[in-house]
Amino acid sequence: MTEAKSKIAERQVNESKKPILEIKNLKISFNGKAVLTDTSLTLNEGENLVVLGKSGTGKSVLIKCVVGLLIPDAGTIKVFDTDMTSLNKKQFSQMRQKIGFLFQNGALYDSMTIKQNLEFPLVRLMKDLSKKERESKIVTALENVGLPDVLNKMPSELSGGQRKRVSLARTIIVDPLIMLYDEPTTGLDPVTSDEISQLINDIQKQLKTSSIIITHDLRCAQQTADRIMMLDEGVIHMEGTMEEFEKSDDPLVNAFFNANIN
Amino acid sequence: MEKVKRVAKAIPRIRDATIHSVKKLSDKTLHKKEEASNFLTDFANAILFVNLVIKETFSREFEFKEFLRQCYMIGNKTLPLISVTGAIMGLVLTIQSRPVLVEFGAESMLPGMVAISLIREMGPVITALIFAGKIGSGMGAELGSMKVTEQIDAMEVSSTNPIRFLVVTRALAATLMLPILVLYADALGILGSWAAANIKGDVTLSLFFRQAFGSIGFIDLIPAIIKTFLFGAVIGFVGTYKGYNAGRGTESVGVAANSAVVLGSLLVLVVDMIAVQITDMFV
Numbered sequence: 219m220t221e222a223k224s225k226i227a228e229r230q231v232n233e234s235k236k237p238i239l240e241i242k243n244l245k246i247s248f249n250g251k252a253v254l255t256d257t258s259l260t261l262n263e264g265e266n267l268v269v270l271g272k273s274g275t276g277k278s279v280l281i282k283c284v285v286g287l288l289i290p291d292a293g294t295i296k297v298f299d300t301d302m303t304s305l306n307k308k309q310f311s312q313m314r315q316k317i318g319f320l321f322q323n324g325a326l327y328d329s330m331t332i333k334q335n336l337e338f339p340l341v342r343l344m345k346d347l348s349k350k351e352r353e354s355k356i357v358t359a360l361e362n363v364g365l366p367d368v369l370n371k372m373p374s375e376l377s378g379g380q381r382k383r384v385s386l387a388r389t390i391i392v393d394p395l396i397m398l399y400d401e402p403t404t405g406l407d408p409v410t411s412d413e414i415s416q417l418i419n420d421i422q423k424q425l426k427t428s429s430i431i432i433t434h435d436l437r438c439a440q441q442t443a444d445r446i447m448m449l450d451e452g453v454i455h456m457e458g459t460m461e462e463f464e465k466s467d468d469p470l471v472n473a474f475f476n477a478n479i480n
Numbered sequence: 481m482e483k484v485k486r487v488a489k490a491i492p493r494i495r496d497a498t499i500h501s502v503k504k505l506s507d508k509t510l511h512k513k514e515e516a517s518n519f520l521t522d523f524a525n526a527i528l529f530v531n532l533v534i535k536e537t538f539s540r541e542f543e544f545k546e547f548l549r550q551c552y553m554i555g556n557k558t559l560p561l562i563s564v565t566g567a568i569m570g571l572v573l574t575i576q577s578r579p580v581l582v583e584f585g586a587e588s589m590l591p592g593m594v595a596i597s598l599i600r601e602m603g604p605v606i607t608a609l610i611f612a613g614k615i616g617s618g619m620g621a622e623l624g625s626m627k628v629t630e631q632i633d634a635m636e637v638s639s640t641n642p643i644r645f646l647v648v649t650r651a652l653a654a655t656l657m658l659p660i661l662v663l664y665a666d667a668l669g670i671l672g673s674w675a676a677a678n679i680k681g682d683v684t685l686s687l688f689f690r691q692a693f694g695s696i697g698f699i700d701l702i703p704a705i706i707k708t709f710l711f712g713a714v715i716g717f718v719g720t721y722k723g724y725n726a727g728r729g730t731e732s733v734g735v736a737a738n739s740a741v742v743l744g745s746l747l748v749l750v751v752d753m754i755a756v757q758i759t760d761m762f763v
Contacts, residue, residue, distance in 0.1 A: 342640050
């Protein structure tokens with residue numbers, strides 16, 4: 219079975235699975251400028267959903283609304299059938315523990331070592347763990363991203379790719395059920411980008427996570443997507459598989475794909 | 481007739497010039513209105529920020545470990561600078577005032593005069609200004625760069641309240657550490673003064689200190705200590721507020737650091753002026 223066929227098969231399986239994240243009619247504007255005008259999407263259990271789009275179309279804004287970093291003007295966000303917009307601060311914080319967020323530049327805490335960076339969410343979100351269990355989790359998380367030897371280093375001593383891996387380790391260490399990746403391969407060389415894409419797939423398989431991957435990198439989309447959505451001017455312009463996108467004669471999709479190939 | 485023609489010709493020019501002037505005035509008024517509105521918004525935001533910080537300070541989930549780390553960092557970072565500044569303050573004050581006191585035959589009043597000047601005014605204000613430059617700017621730059629690189633967002637996503645972890649700990653550490661640093665600077669200042677007094681005179685350390693402390697009363701010490709708490713709080717709040725509310729671009733880190741120092745120093749002087757007025761009512 220080819221990789222494309224296996225992705226189609228996976229998609230059919232995913233479609234039959236229940237939705238775990240539903241965004242409906244999301245609207246948000248900044249200083250009077252509408253960024254998301256009427257965005258709706260559904261993420262099914264166990265799937266990798268890639269959201270493509272040009273810069274400034276509101277891709278990052280979309281996932282930042284999910285974790286409460288931005289407050290939408292209108293619309294609903296349901297995570298495991300719970301409307302996130304109707305929760306109080308404490309309930310929201312509890313729901314957010316189920317969501318992991320990988321930031322575009324890693325967002326590692328500069329003043330802390332890698333160990334302290336990974337310990338930070340553990341101490342706060344998994345308070346019952348003993349010191350030994352915490353240390354074991356840190357080592358496992360770093361091994362999962364292929365960096366077992368950086369424990370006592372500072373973030374400034376790592377390369378861009380390593381920082382992203384460590385950031386990924388910090389995100390998965392608290393066992394999230396949903397992963398949100400904000401431009402995971404931006405600023406990386408093609409080899410490191412491929413490694414990160416592979417890691418995204420590995421995490422999906424190992425931890426059984428469902429993911430939304432925000433990117434404009436077609437290679438990353440090809441390697442990770444079960445389903446793709448294209449965002450344009452605040453609305454979902456097209457939805458389908460990679461194959462459907464490649465065969466599409468939509469001018470916007472063509473322009474995006476041709477520009478990426480060139 | 482010629483005159484009428486000239487006047488008629490000039491009318492459109494005058495009309496255009498008037499419209500232009502009115503438009504310019506209107507633009508200026510709008511700009512000023514916008515500036516005033518921005519200032520008021522900023523002021524309201526600062527009040528809300530202080531309110532939020534005070535509320536989080538008394539939260540049950542106080543970040544004690546981070547608070548201790550900040551106390552150590554703030555004290556440790558400023559200690560060498562405060563040591564040098566304190567000693568120089570006493571030294572310079574003594575060298576400048578000694579000849580005048582000698583002229584009036586009041587040389588024996590030198591230790592008391594230096595001690596009162598240092599403890600009441602020079603020690604707190606100069607140490608606070610140095611502190612604002614070193615710690616206030618550091619807070620502005622650190623939190624500003626954390627904002628730009630999304631570290632504050634990452635903290636929030638990890639279900640950690642960034643106000644509690646970053647702001648409360650720093651503002652509180654600044655409030656508590658500055659009075660200690662001021663007392664230390666005062667002590668070094670008196671030591672510096674003794675060293676300066678010995679350049680041209682001969683006085684033992686114990687005699688100098690006895691005379692210095694003999695002239696200090698509670699009314700000199702207590703208001704000075706109270707106002708240093710206020711100085712520390714002002715510097716801590718301004719530094720963290722400017723950093724926490726920095727823009728998203730890299731240039732905003734510099735702006736945050738710079739405005740933290742400028743506004744922090746200015747507010748220290750304003751608070752000092754008010755504190756002196758209040759103290760004066762009780763003396």
